[in-house]
Amino acid sequence: MLLKHFSPFLPKKATTLEELRSLPERAVWANMSARVGSITDNGLGGWYSYRASKAAVNQVTKTFDNHLKTSAGENAMAISLHPGTVKTDFSKEFWGNVKEEKLFSPEFSAEKLMEVICGRRIEDRGKFWDWAGKEVPP
Numbered sequence: 633m634l635l636k637h638f639s640p641f642l643p644k645k646a647t648t649l650e651e652l653r654s655l656p657e658r659a660v661w662a663n664m665s666a667r668v669g670s671i672t673d674n675g676l677g678g679w680y681s682y683r684a685s686k687a688a689v690n691q692v693t694k695t696f697d698n699h700l701k702t703s704a705g706e707n708a709m710a711i712s713l714h715p716g717t718v719k720t721d722f723s724k725e726f727w728g729n730v731k732e733e734k735l736f737s738p739e740f741s742a743e744k745l746m747e748v749i750c751g752r753r754i755e756d757r758g759k760f761w762d763w764a765g766k767e768v769p770p
Contacts, residue, residue, distance in 0.1 A: 635661075635696060642700070643707040656750050659708035661696065665689045665760060667714045672769035690760050690770065697758035709757035713748065715741040716763040736763070 642659050643649060649658065668679055669686025690712045697710035717723050717730045718741045727735060736744075744763040751765055760768040 635692075639696075643704055645703070645705040645707065647704075647707050649707055654750070656752065658706060658754070659704070660749050660752065661693075661700070661708065661710040662745070662749055663689050663693045663710070663712045665693070665712040665714055667762065667768055669712075670760065670768050670770065693760070694758045701757075706754050709752070709754065711749070711752060711756065711758070712760040712768075713745050714760065714762040714768055715745055 639661070642661065651657070666682075666686045667673060668683045669688075669690050671687060674683065693710050693712040700708045700710055716736045717726065717734060718736050718738055719727065720738060723730075741763060748761050748763065748765045752761070756767075760770065762768050
């Protein structure tokens with residue numbers, strides 16, 4: 633639904649983008665995903681529905697990026713993001729299984745994700761990136 637309603641606001645090929653300090657060079661559509669959506673990285677199994685939903689998010693990202701290649705050229709791209717394990721109510725039951733240095737505050741995770749978004753080049757489009765800027769395999 634977000635794509636349906638907000639994608640028309642993304643730039644087209646003919647759009648001249650203004651350079652703004654501390655923002656990406658192009659428009660970036662970033663979908664939130666999770667590492668468990670990686671089929672290649674799945675060594676534990678379980679979490680069937682959650683894994684499937686995150687794999688679907690990554691497929692939507694890739695498909696939308698293919699659309700942006702034709703409609704926006706290099707002016708816009710789509711990526712998926714894994715924020716790490718963030719200390720929120722959603723992850724509360726897993727806090728005990730996560731090393732303290734890998735349990736992130738929402739502020740830290742948001743800051744790292746902005747760094748990842750701003751650091752992406754056009755060659756990075758349609759891919760899945762973690763909070764540290766490392767590509768997560770499909």
